[in-house]
Amino acid sequence: MKIALFASGNGTNVESIIRSVETGQLTAEISGIYCDVATAKVIGRGKKHGYPVYVFLPSDYQSRRAFEEAIVDQLQQDQVELVVLAGYMRIIRYALLDHYTNKIVNIHPALLPQFPGKQGIKDAYVAGVTETGVTVHWVDRGVDTGPIIAQEPLKVDPNWELAELEAEIHAIEHRLYPAVLQSIIEGSH
Template sequence: MNLVVLISGRGTNLEAIIRGINSKKIKGKISLVISNKKDAKGLKIAEKYGIKTEFIDPSLYKTREEYDLKLAERIKKENPDLVVLAGYMRILTDGFIDTFENRIINIHPSLIPAFQGLKAQKQALEFGAKFTGCTVHFVTKELDSGPIIVQAVVPVMPDDSEETLSERILHYEHRIYPQAIKWLSDGRVQVKNRHVIVKGAKYGGLPVNPELEDF
């Protein structure tokens, strides 16, 4: 499976995916990492592993549509099987999503459909939620609303800050994102309407998720 990864920041999920590839758990490669931020730390991580990187500057384009058209044209040159959003902090336009329909995945730091959009961890704290977590999902035109591949549940502690909760959620992001990509690279993921089934997986426990491997 050929991946193109889009980032905006520190690239910790990117590195977790790279480690999954390098350990041979994920059958694939990352052909390109693109950032909309010139100083994104994730670019340095990709370069450390010998992965091609590019910065595409949003300030050079008048509209989101123009930017995403350029982005899509660049990505198509890599002929990717999957476009992976790993901390990419721009909302994709409908045209971009149509170009890579059913081939874009994202990870969001909540149990969607709860706490969609920015600062999901802060939203959970302010709402008084007892549990939150993270979700890997297919990207659709509705923000943080696509079919769910896998989720991890994280309890909210009484003394949590936004920072401590975010770090605890991030630990599980680093497990479930490579896991979801492995299932996809193995051809085990089926989508029926909104329901995602992982072929051959054992389901059990609460929440009902396919069993995670050792990522």
């Protein structure tokens, strides 16, 4: 299955997916890395592994729809079958959802429906929860509201600092996401 990886920042989830493909744990073909931030570290990660990197900056387009249509054009040229959001911090709308209905998957650093949005780890930490975790879900027109594919809980140590919680969540993400993607490829989800 041809997949496209979308990210906006460091790209540690992208890196874990790439490693999973390279080791054969994930039987996908990565068509490219898609990014919406010109200075994101994920760009270097993608290039280091020899994948095409596409940087689409929203400011280069007249509208959000035009921005997404340009991305869809590239996805279709590359014959992408599944869009994988891996730290992509932009809300998906319009053309992407229209062309890739039920074919966009996201990972979220909290147990949805708790703590949706872009700072799920920090929100859970500030709330003082005793349990949080990671969710993999299909993307719909809401913000982190799509059907849940998989979740893995994490008991929160009350002595953890925010950075420790972040590290624990990221470790789960890096293990869980490739496994869930493989189950999607195999038709289990």
